[in-house]
Amino acid sequence: SNPLxxxxxxxxxxxxxxxxxxxxxxxxxxxSPALQNPIKLGADVVIHSATKYIDGQGRCLAxxxxxxxxxxxxxxxxxxxxxxxxxxxxxxxxxxxxxxxxLRMKAHSDNALKLAVWLQTQDQVEKVHYLGLExxxxxxxxxxxxxGFGGIVSFEVKGGREAAFKVINATEILSITANLGDTxxxxxxxxxxxxxxxxxxxxxxxxxxxxxIRISVGLEDIxxxxxxxxxxx
Ligand SMILES: Cc1ncc(COP(=O)(O)O)c(C=O)c1O
Numbered sequence: 001s002n003p004l005x006x007x008x009x010x011x012x013x014x015x016x017x018x019x020x021x022x023x024x025x026x027x028x029x030x031x032s033p034a035l036q037n038p039i040k041l042g043a044d045v046v047i048h049s050a051t052k053y054i055d056g057q058g059r060c061l062a063x064x065x066x067x068x069x070x071x072x073x074x075x076x077x078x079x080x081x082x083x084x085x086x087x088x089x090x091x092x093x094x095x096x097x098x099x100x101x102x103l104r105m106k107a108h109s110d111n112a113l114k115l116a117v118w119l120q121t122q123d124q125v126e127k128v129h130y131l132g133l134e135x136x137x138x139x140x141x142x143x144x145x146x147x148g149f150g151g152i153v154s155f156e157v158k159g160g161r162e163a164a165f166k167v168i169n170a171t172e173i174l175s176i177t178a179n180l181g182d183t184x185x186x187x188x189x190x191x192x193x194x195x196x197x198x199x200x201x202x203x204x205x206x207x208x209x210x211x212x213i214r215i216s217v218g219l220e221d222i223x224x225x226x227x228x229x230x231x232x233x
Contacts, residue, residue, distance in 0.1 A: 002030060002180075003154040003190050003214035004207055005131040007138040010145055014042025023071070029053070029181070034105040035148040045071055052181030053151075055097040056104055060090040104183070104219065108151030111225070112217040118226050119155045124163070124233045126211065129154040151217045152180060154190075157233070161210040164189050168213060170232030173224060180216035185225050188214045 001007075010026060017024040025045040026038035032053040038046045048054055050062035063084075065075050079085050086094070109132065116130035128135075131142045132149035142149060157163045167187075168176055174187045178194050188194060195208045203209075217225065 002194070003152060003188075003212070004129045005136060005138065005142075005149075005152060005154070007131065007142050007145075009141055010038055010041040010043060017044075018042070030152055031146060031148075031150050032101060032105055032181075034102045035109070035150055036146045039066065041145055044068070049181075050094050050097070051179075053105060053108070054101060055094055056101070056181055056183060057097065058179070058182045058184065060093045062086055062090055062094050105148060105150070107219050108217055109148040111219065111222045112149065112151045112153050112215075114222045115215065115217055115225060115229075116153045116155075119153070119229075122230075122233055124157050124159075126156040126158050152214065153217055154212055154214045156209055156211045157213065159211060161189070161191065164211050164213050167229065167232035171228045172231070173220070173228050174215075180214075182216065183219045185218035185220060185228075186216045187229075188216075190214050 014024050023044045024042065025047060026043040027047050028036055028038055029047070029049040029052045032048070034053075045065065045067040048064040050064050051060070054064070055062060065072070112130060113132045116128050116133050119125050119128045120133070130136060130149065130153045131139060131146075133139065136142075157167060168189055171187055174185050176188070177186050178188050179186055190212055191203060191208050191210050194214075195203060195206065198206065198208065215229070
């Protein structure tokens, strides 16, 4: 899940959906095909926002839907009739993104782990959520179905919204945006942006606290990113 990295057991879920004649669709945007292959784990349909890691360089909007021929035939009919298809130029950009996807996902994951480990040592940080940390409740499950932990790190600062805004506003090289999956590191306050439409009760149930900050860790030198985040802590 975005932004806390909660993971479900796709193989177990697929046993339930198959037994009940239900299609299982997985949004794989956060991991990309370089780190997780849901169809091999039993999913019927995989959806990617290719705007995220597959392009990965903030150059175009794109998406992909994968599945059996029978399923994709129905989706092709829909896209042909309604028009949400990619231009030839953007399709080329996405293909160029695929050339470096595996290398980039490894680098995003390595940088994210370094950031998460550093955040754990900070007095102002109450909690760090990163699947690559053994302390994450889904670390073991993620290790079995993914080949890496990806680039999304979230952490909670002491002092709620005010303290979170202080960290976000003090950054100089990070981009303050709700986008993710770019070579450039981005920083977001989920409670007021991506999850801003939830009620307080729904936020509480989803563990979206006011002090929560999400980082989509990019490919910069991680020392520069750490230095930027440390300014407001
Ligand atoms: C996990 C995930 N899936 C899908 C989307 C939607 O992407 P798009 O706007 O390219 O359809 C987002 C956007 O943030 C996302 O984080």
